[in-house]
Amino acid sequence: MxxxxxxxxxxxxxxxxxxxxxxxxxxxxxxxxxxxxxxxxxxxxxxAGVIGQQTVLLDAEALGFEACFFVLIRTSEHEAEWQKKFLKALQDRPEVQEAHRLAGDIDYILKVRVANARAYDVFYQALIAEVRIYNVTALLSMEELKSTTMLPI
Amino acid sequence: MxxxxxxxxxxxxxxxxxxxxxxxxxxxxxxxxxxxxxxxxxxxxxxAGVIGQQTVLLDAEALGFEACFFVLIRTSEHEAEWQKKFLKALQDRPEVQEAHRLAGDIDYILKVRVANARAYDVFYQALIAEVRIYNVTALLSMEELKSTTMLPI
DNA sequence: CCCATAAACGGGAAAATATCCTATATCAAG
DNA sequence: CTTGATATAGGATATTTTCCCGTTTATGGG
Missing domain, CATH: 1.10.10.10 (Winged helix-like DNA-binding domain superfamily/Winged helix DNA-binding domain)
Structure with a gap:
């Protein structure tokens, strides 16, 4: 394409x-x-769809989103039904900024922006209550070294 | 703030x-x-800096960026000099869309957008040639389930 | 509760900009 | 060359941004 x-x-x-x-x-x-x-x-x-959304990038920290986690997810469930539920759970949660299905050992990675560690835990508890997940590792960002939406055309 | x-x-x-x-x-x-x-x-x-850049989001795949990797990096070097060099290497490479310094076991995570696996390898070889890195794991995205820059205000 | 002061608001004018039209220029193929 | 197709520049008009000003609404001290 x-x-x-x-x-x-x-x-x-x-x-x-x-x-x-x-x-x-x-x-x-x-x-x-x-x-x-x-x-x-x-x-x-x-x-042609090359140019998508026109938007403004906001300062997350200034708005009180002071924590950012990368969440590595393993699951043993791979049926369509489970995937549909999982996808819906991600779409419904605005704190999930990115979600990718991965090749290999780890099945999914999420980028989650929240106010603080407590807010992350609320998110995490709600997620694992909603969909069955085998193993989760959360990586906590200490410092955003680079962040851009620009593609090197 | x-x-x-x-x-x-x-x-x-x-x-x-x-x-x-x-x-x-x-x-x-x-x-x-x-x-x-x-x-x-x-x-x-x-x-006040709450509203930052005004931009358009482009369709990466339509523009030929068909591969996206999350790169987990461990290093044994933690001196300021090394960090400075590493940071500069990230800033200089437009295929690096995000870079975070992490708490815990893994030191850094990158999000890298490239045309294909070969292009990723070129990036990877160039990076490890420029800065000393102890251990690298690349997670290949198969499918972008969600991607937004929106903060849930 | 009332007044004084500051802050936010709404409408409108002028400048800037987007959108579209038309005529000209450029290019590729025969 | 010549001709049809495509891209371009400039200009007309509608829309929008930007700013000014009079009015309304909130705020705080007495």
């Missing part, structure tokens, strides 16, 4: 990623074009 | 997170206010 982009498209995506608030004229100037072609390209990229 | 927010602030942040492109009038209508107070609140939240 890989999309064909030229150099101008890549420059536009780079600009949009680093600041989606700047004006078309400004982006056009930076990529060496003018607003109409830039606008047409953005619309196409949006329609 | 926790900021005091009222209910209107929270609604505004929720709206901005789910769609930063909508107009002030639209946001104002949704939060039950008018554009000026909303604009003033957004400006304050921006100045």
């Amino acid at each position: 890989s999309v064909r982009l030229d150099d101008v498209d890549r420059k536009i995506l780079k600009e949009l990623q680093s600041d989606a608030g700047q004006s078309l004229d400004e982006i056009a100037r930076k990529v060496g074009s003018s607003k109409t072609p830039v606008w047409n390209r953005i619309r196409k990229l949006r329609d | 926790s900021v005091r927010l009222d209910d209107v602030d929270r609604k505004i942040l929720k709206e901005l997170q789910s769609d930063a492109g909508q107009s002030l009038d639209e946001i104002a209508r949704k939060v039950g206010s008018s554009k000026t107070p909303v604009w003033n609140r957004i400006r304050k939240l921006r100045d």
